[in-house]
Amino acid sequence: MARSKSDISNSAIRIFLQDVGTFYDQERGFDPFRPTVMQKDQLLEYFGCQCCFCNVEIDRKTLSQDHLIPMNKTHLGLHAWGNVVPCCQRCNNEKQQKPWQVFIEEKAHIDDVERRKSLINSFVGDMRYDPALSLHKYADSLYEDVGAVATTLINLRYKQAEEAIKLLMTSNL
Numbered sequence: 001m002a003r004s005k006s007d008i009s010n011s012a013i014r015i016f017l018q019d020v021g022t023f024y025d026q027e028r029g030f031d032p033f034r035p036t037v038m039q040k041d042q043l044l045e046y047f048g049c050q051c052c053f054c055n056v057e058i059d060r061k062t063l064s065q066d067h068l069i070p071m072n073k074t075h076l077g078l079h080a081w082g083n084v085v086p087c088c089q090r091c092n093n094e095k096q097q098k099p100w101q102v103f104i105e106e107k108a109h110i111d112d113v114e115r116r117k118s119l120i121n122s123f124v125g126d127m128r129y130d131p132a133l134s135l136h137k138y139a140d141s142l143y144e145d146v147g148a149v150a151t152t153l154i155n156l157r158y159k160q161a162e163e164a165i166k167l168l169m170t171s172n173l
């Protein structure tokens with residue numbers, strides 16, 4: 001049961017981060033990031049149609065989206081303008097939870113690391129995404145609350161199912 005409880009809590013965190021991201025986009029005067037075809041083109045244009053980590057050419061079809069600050073309960077990155085960058089599928093698979101500054105050093109050509117980093121930093125700055133925005137106070141409670149409520153409801157319905165099965169077994173004797 002512990003496993004399913006954390007799955008439910010993690011899903012709640014992702015929904016929370018998407019919704020807060022939508023609000024944060026609107027507050028900064030952007031159309032909420034989905035991305036739409038037009039928004040994908042905007043991302044590609046900013047990064048010169050290259051993966052922001054390894055420089056490989058990408059287009060609308062091969063574009064993969066990475067959240068610079070991972071969208072999970074530990075990092076709490078938002079699905080919003082300034083936190084989603086265009087990358088290739090391979091980098092997206094490889095990066096996982098690594099800080100992007102570390103990952104870029106592994107992927108970009110040594111002469112190109114600083115240029116890549118400053119391009120990403122400019123992007124984050126232009127979009128006015130604040131990497132220090134901390135939502136732990138709310139997200140941590142959400143994670144715990146959803147887990148507790150889910151466990152209570154699962155236990156309640158489990159007891160009822162148990163009774164029903166017992167009754168059925170008895171009547172079949």
Ligand SMILES: [Zn+2]
Pocket residue numbers: 051052053054055056087088089090091092
């Ligand atoms: Zn790449």
